[in-house]
Amino acid sequence: MKKQDKQKKEVPSTTQKSFSWVKFALKLLLLFTSVLLIVLYLDKKGYFMSDQSNNHTKRKWDAFYSFTKTRNIDVLIVGNSHVFTGIDPFVLSVLTNTNTFMLGNSGAGIADAYFSLGEVLQKIKPKLVVVETYAIGGSDKMEGMAEIQSFEAHRDVAYKLRVMPEFFKSDNWVKLWSPTIRNHSFLFKNPEQIAFNKKHPIKPAPEEFYLGRFARFGTGLDESTLMKYETLGAPVDGRKYVLSEHSKKYVKKIVELCQSKDVPVLFLTVPMYYKHIAHYEVWKAGLNEELQKYPATKWLDLQSPYDAKIYTPEAFENTYDANQHLSNYGMMITAYKIAEYLNRQYSLPDRSQQQVWLTDFREYLGYKNPVVWQ
Secondary structure (H helix, E strand, O other): OHHHHHHHHHOOOOOOOOOOHHHHHHHHHHHHHHHHHHHHHHHHHOOOOOOOOOOHHHHHHHHHHHHOOOOOOOEEEEOOHHHHOOOOHHHHHHHHOOOEEEOOOOOOOHHHHHHHHHHHHHHOOOOEEEEEHHHHHOOOOOOOHHHHHHHHHOOOHHHHHHHHHHHOOHHHHHHHHOHHHHOOOHHHHOHHHHHHHHHOOOOOOOOOOOOOOOOOOOOOOOHHHHHHHHHHOOOEEHHHOOOOHHHHHHHHHHHHHHHHOOOOEEEEEOOOOOOOEEOHHHHHHHHHHHHOOOOOOEEEEOOOOOOOOOOOHHHEOOOOOOOOOEOHHHHHHHHHHHHHHHHHHOOOOOOOOOHHHHHHOHHHHHHHOOOOOO
16 A cells, blocks of 8 residues: 555656646747847946947937037038038128028938937027038938938937937837947958047047037048039039939928928039039929929029139038038138128128137137138
8 A cells, every 4th residue: 555655656747737828928028028128228338329420410410419518500501422522611601790600411312401400499599591502412311321310319318219210210220229249240351440449438428619620531522623614524414413302292392391480491512513414404403303392492602603703622522422512611712602692681690799709719719801702
């Protein structure tokens, strides 16, 4: 009898434990939380940040928020690289006695300009918004590195969350917020960047007096480049300019947004060398047809009529490539041209007697002296 009892006790139990959805969910939550904390830590450390040495978009937004802590912006200029390599805002500020600021984003189109204005006009009310027209013919996409850097540089989280679905595909939403997720391939493809980031931790951006200028091209067109225009003709054909429905949509949205804030809009065309574009009249006609829909706006076109007296070869980047910018000298003379127009067409604040303004621009006050054009 005792032997039978012993055998019964040694029989293994066949009872199976029931599956618990609660425990499974808790394990998933724990795993998700662990991954999230790791990603947030890596994002904060910046280990997976791309090369930031030339991220002037972030620099502009940092400077914008620093500048507007104590000052207002009178003339706000938006666009792409044709803006921040095309106008010297220090000279323009001095010649108009105003505070001028530029928020150009390299390679971006008109949608990014609207995206930027949406945040800016929630913070300040400028006296004039200037929109560079080269951005109107830019990319219709909002998925490139320029747009991602722009999204990162904006600071208004609530605004970014609200407009994100309009500008970006849902597949990229997480990537927009996390450089670790966006650049996780650095582990295998660019470990050098991770190593560099570890040795150079993120530091708060120093507050600086910066108005968005990117002085990049110290010399103008040389003889060999000028010869290409004579032998090869213009690298840009104005007949190929296409004003997409996407561009028209955001031109309209910019005008309507500014009108809702009672801020006038000036469209501006920063020039390229006159031999750089063939059939510019076709380009201009197509753009003019669209801009005429908004009679409350103005358009200052420095490409045509072209001022050959001041826009000499010295004023342009030494390149025959399609996307030509102004030289540092060209930035200065463009500021003079725009200032002359603004002083005639608009009633802007005169800050020339304000001590803060005089202190800000004391190094540039000499530009008020007349320029002797060639």
